[in-house]
């Protein structure tokens with residue numbers, strides 16, 4: 001039986017604050033230690049390694065289709081950089097009081113798609129491509145995958161369709177990669193999707209279907225249309241294990257980058273990660289990967305907009321994907337188009353339940369402030385969605401619940417040796433005139 005929202009607010013007092021659109025901090029009471037969290041997990045490190053190897057097999061093909069990936073030998077990877085000026089700025093302007101080292105993981109600048117979706121989205125398209133190619137004898141074991149860039153391969157893939165529902169960035173990553181391989185591509189865009197993202201896709205030959213409804217509807221209809229065509233494959237952001245694993249590969253590479261920066265993560269050197277969350281796949285996959293490597297020494301926090309905190313509402317109530325933000329009276333509407341999701345992935349909610357440390361929510365107005373803060377301090381541009389990440393480092397030491405979390409986990413004395421990663425999830429493809437518009441956006 002479903003509870004009505006009054007009952008929910010009585011049972012979970014924080015729901016009242018969420019309903020009022022307040023910025024909240026929530027510590028996950030269901031988090032266990034790493035060993036216990038993996039006991040019932042359907043995915044393991046082996047699955048992540050399998051995905052990593054697949055991306056390596058495709059590297060020669062990616063390098064051939066996207067020469068901008070040459071620097072990294074066909075791997076789509078972003079830099080991790082210390083942002084000490086931003087840290088100083090956050091401490092001064094917002095009283096963040098953040099010790100240790102603040103870093104920015106610039107998935108905003110990932111090749112090909114300019115967002116974190118270049119991980120999961122592209123991985124899933126490649127996985128499907130490999131499956132088809134092996135099944136139809138286009139590839140044999142030991143073949144270089146560069147073969148897939150030849151006209152005969154393109155002709156083969158043009159007989160197949162890839163479809164996806166998207167608020168924008170997932171559509172761009174799936175659309176650009178699928179078009180490069182030769183597929184017919186249909187992207188079902190929710191009302192929140194920005195016009196320039198639709199235009200960019202159409203310029204790649206992608207069919208864009210626009211919806212006046214939200215993300216869940218776009219997904220639902222996209223799935224239905226795709227299922228009617230036996231040669232069509234639907235990338236299911238709400239349930240896909242492949243997307244999730246594509247995101248998870250980030251973690252192993254990050255471990256190498258931390259080492260290069262001589263940043264230790266161990267019992268005395270905790271790592272905090274703050275990731276903007278929409279349906280949950282990207283932050284869930286990245287966090288899952290990080291947990292495999294750093295186990296109890298990494299503390300993962302998601303950040304969502306105050307009007308679309310779908311993962312938070314699912315986790316707080318335990319109803320997971322059986323509840324939407326509209327069910328508790330929120331609009332689901334936000335300037336953070338990448339996070340404009342009303343109902344979370346049930347699959348990700350289940351995996352993260354024992355792993356997630358907690359959540360922050362952030363008002364849209366602050367996304368623009370943080371965006372300008374980062375531009376001023378470090379001269380790095382992120383899209384508003386990505387700036388949600390900064391709510392974590394700003395709030396961590398200011399909120400009673402997070403302070404209690406630090407105490408409960410014996411972290412208080414270790415904060416001077418901590419690393420904090422704000423996961424910058426998108427931005428480099430935003431056109432100049434839209435950037436200007438963002439820079440001048442001030443909300444209440």
Ligand SMILES: *Cc1c(COP(=O)(O)O)cnc(C)c1O
Pocket residue numbers: 115116117169170276277278279280281282283338339341383385386425426427
């Ligand atoms: C998609 C997206 C996210 C969140 O990813 P989900 O898998 O939807 O949770 C965060 N930031 C940006 C910029 C995105 O496009």
